[in-house]
Amino acid sequence: MYKLKxxxxxGVETDLELSHIVPKMVMRMLKKTAIGNIRSSENPNIPAQDSEKHFMLCGKCEDLFSDKETYFANTIFHPYIKKEKINFDYDGRLFYFLTSLSWRSLYLDLIDFTENHLVGIDTLEHLISCENIMRYYLLNKRSDIGAIEHHIFFFEEIREITGNTELAELRPHVTFHRGIISYTFCYEDYDTCGTITNMMGIMVITLYKKGAQEKWEGTQIINGSGNIEAKNQHITSVVGNELINILRTVQASSELMSEKQKWKIVENLKAKADKIKDFAIFHDW
Ligand SMILES: [Zn+2]
Incomplete structure (x- = not known):
């Protein structure tokens, strides 16, 4: 758990509140719908009581975020999870919410990236500048976030997955709903990086850099009023690999594997990552 000063x-020095990275309501809903204890994918042997949280925001800034979070909950999250709707009209509050979600995750990942030299200097500088842009937007000091893009991909609507047979064997419908996860990924060779968040099959992907091969259809959320449908979404993207990663991690946890076994899977996956150079393609109809 991070405890910022x-x-x-x-930037105000004051007592900070415990911020949830993934909104609380997602965890509440997961508890309601799951059988037995929810286990966090980080530690499958301990039932997770709550989602990942850190001391990172003051009360004022928490308040700034909270009504947009409620808006997202009422407009998209609950209607979608309860299977009431697949077509959603939205206004500018959605864009703000998505920015706050990915920004929180990116902010914490940048601490890690900087300390552990996990990405190249150019990528790191780019991510830092994106973090700045999003922070200024969230503070209402600017009205856009430049070339950064937000996408929502509704995973449950996938009926067929092509491009990777292994993925199909992982029964994504089952596993995705057990997972709550948010992190930043970088594919420097493909000039693509972003933050991915899974909220019970509602995948939020914020792209800080988008390589030439990336194709996203029916997924982008615009800065203002618009419409999104959990239908006709097509992605050709390195993010396909992240979906495999998430599935693997969640499945490994749900089978209550030992840490050693899980480690093996992750290592195996890392070894394979180089071979999965062709992009996985995800189809929905
Ligand atoms: Zn603050």
């Missing part, structure tokens, strides 16, 4: 958003 200053508010990550406004």
């Amino acid at each position: 200053k508010c990550a958003l406004c």
Whole structure:
């Protein structure tokens, strides 16, 4: 758990609140719908009581985020999870919410990236500048986030997955719903990086850099009023590999494997990652 000294958003030195990276309502809904205890994928042997949280925001900034989070919950999250709707009209609050979600995740990942030299200097500088842009937007000091794109991909609507047979064997419908996860990924060779968040099959992907081979159809959320449908979404993207990663991690946890076994899977996956150079293609109809 990170315990920052200053508010990550406004920079004020004050007592910070425990911020959830993935909204609380997602965890509440998961608890309601799952059988037995929810286990966190980080530690399958301990039932997770709550989602990942850190001391990172002051009360004022938490309040700034909370009504947009409620808006997302009422407009998309609950209607979709309860299978009431697949077509959603939205306004500018959605864009704000998605920015706050990915920004929180990116902010914490940047601490890790910087300390552990996990990405190249150019990528790191780019991510830092994106974090700045999003922070200024969240503080209402600018009205856009430049070339950064937000996408929502509804995973449950997938009926067929092509491009990777292994993925199909992982029964994504089952496994995805057990997973709550948010992190930043970088494919420097493909000039693509972003933050991915899974909220019970609602995947939020924020792209900080989008390589030439990336194709995203029916997924982008615009900065303003628009419409999104959990239908006709097509992605050709390195993010396909992340979906495999998430599935693997969640499945490994749900089978209550030992840490050693899980480690083996991750290592195996890393070894394979180089071979999965062709992009996985995800289809929905
Ligand atoms: Zn603050």
